[in-house]
Amino acid sequence: MATDTYDPITNQLSIPSVKVGTSTYNNVVITVGxxxxxxxxxxxxxxxGLWSGxxxxxxxxxxxxxxxxxxxTIVGKTIGDVFYVFGFSNGAASVNANSYSSFFREYTAxxxxxxxxxxxxxTNTKISGTVTTTSGNTTQNTTISMTPPSASLxxxxxxxxxxxVVGNWTGSFLSGYSGTVQVLSNGQVTGITNGCNFxxxxxxxxxxxxxxxxSLVNGSGCFIPGYKSSGIAISYITSSGKRQLIAASTNDxxxxxDLFFAQR
Numbered sequence: 001m002a003t004d005t006y007d008p009i010t011n012q013l014s015i016p017s018v019k020v021g022t023s024t025y026n027n028v029v030i031t032v033g034x035x036x037x038x039x040x041x042x043x044x045x046x047x048x049g050l051w052s053g054x055x056x057x058x059x060x061x062x063x064x065x066x067x068x069x070x071x072x073t074i075v076g077k078t079i080g081d082v083f084y085v086f087g088f089s090n091g092a093a094s095v096n097a098n099s100y101s102s103f104f105r106e107y108t109a110x111x112x113x114x115x116x117x118x119x120x121x122x123t124n125t126k127i128s129g130t131v132t133t134t135s136g137n138t139t140q141n142t143t144i145s146m147t148p149p150s151a152s153l154x155x156x157x158x159x160x161x162x163x164x165v166v167g168n169w170t171g172s173f174l175s176g177y178s179g180t181v182q183v184l185s186n187g188q189v190t191g192i193t194n195g196c197n198f199x200x201x202x203x204x205x206x207x208x209x210x211x212x213x214x215s216l217v218n219g220s221g222c223f224i225p226g227y228k229s230s231g232i233a234i235s236y237i238t239s240s241g242k243r244q245l246i247a248a249s250t251n252d253x254x255x256x257x258d259l260f261f262a263q264r
Contacts (some may be wrong), residue, residue: 045098046123047071049156049232053127053146059086062154062246063127064234067207069093071102072232072248073128081240085174085261088248090231095121096114106133107250107257109175119145124148153190160204162187164235169245171262176244179258181245189214196222202233210234216249227251229258236264 005014010195015028047065054060055075060083063073070092078087102117119129125148132139146157162185170180179193189200200216215230231249238244242263251255 007166030171045095045121046129047093047095047100047121049124049148050154051127051140051146053129053144054150056143061144063069063146064211064232066205066211066232067209069095071104073104074246074248078115083244083246083261084172084239085246087174087215088257088259090248090250090254090257091114091115093117100127100129104258105250105254107174107259111135112255114256116239119144119244134154149236152237153239154210154234156210159208160210162202164243165202165212165233167264169260169262171245171260171264174257174259179260181262189216192221198222209229212247214247215251230254231257 004016010023013030013032015030017026018028020149029207033111044074048067049065051063051065059075060077061073063071063076064095065071070090072088072090074085074088076083083124087106087108089106091102091103093102095098098120100119100121100175104117106113106115106116113133113135115131117129117131119127121127127144129144131142131144164187165183169183170178171181172178179191181189181191183202187202189202191198197219198216199219200214202212203215205211205213212233214233215228218225218227229249229251231247233245233247235243235245244261244263246259246261248257248259
């Protein structure tokens with residue numbers, strides 16, 4: 001008997017057959033929204049929002065869980081007042097009562113690996129659990145603990161304000177190269193890194209939350225002209241009063257990813 005299959009990377013559910021009224025539709029593929037229940041148990045907790053914390057390996061985490069259960073997690077360390085990024089992951093999570101499970105791909109400057117996580121969540125209070133990644137014959141288990149940051153530094157529930165990111169930014173990419181990015185008041189983006197010119201756009205998410213959707217296209221001087229990526233960006237005030245911009249993106253197949261981080 002054919003069964004439904006879910007791909008957490010694309011957030012798509014494949015269903016062999018769906019009956020709507022008197023009509024039957026075969027080989028249906030849908031994009032999943034909020035997961036209402038699993039095994040008959042209602043999801044009473046929510047992981048949505050921005051979470052900050054640490055790992056058992058000594059790294060800092062910033063994890064943004066969106067309204068559709070997609071998440072973007074950035075891993076790095078704060079040196080001085082600057083958050084330096086080691087890598088990031090993009091995947092999907094589901095919550096059943098106060099337990100969560102997730103599946104993701106983790107990206108660094110040179111590699112990407114698959115991983116999964118399990119643990120517990122209390123809405124707007126705490127996420128804790130274990131993350132497992134596998135590279136070749138090596139498996140690594142890491143424990144994590146996260147809580148929401150102070151609303152005075154970042155308020156997930158307010159509308160994203162394009163004026164907070166308009167202007168010039170000089171920072172670094174996950175690949176290790178430095179670069180500059182300019183954001184115009186209409187959301188259009190231009191930039192350059194290591195001789196590669198790119199363009200794209202920033203737009204506040206339709207959910208009304210404090211995050212931006214963005215897309216980029218490589219132009220002249222790039223190793224792969226025409227290469228496209230899309231992802232999420234957030235901006236927040238650091239403890240010293242500076243504004244930080246972090247923008248992560250992947251290609252359509254989720255096989256490659258990059259990230260830009262800067263302060264001003």
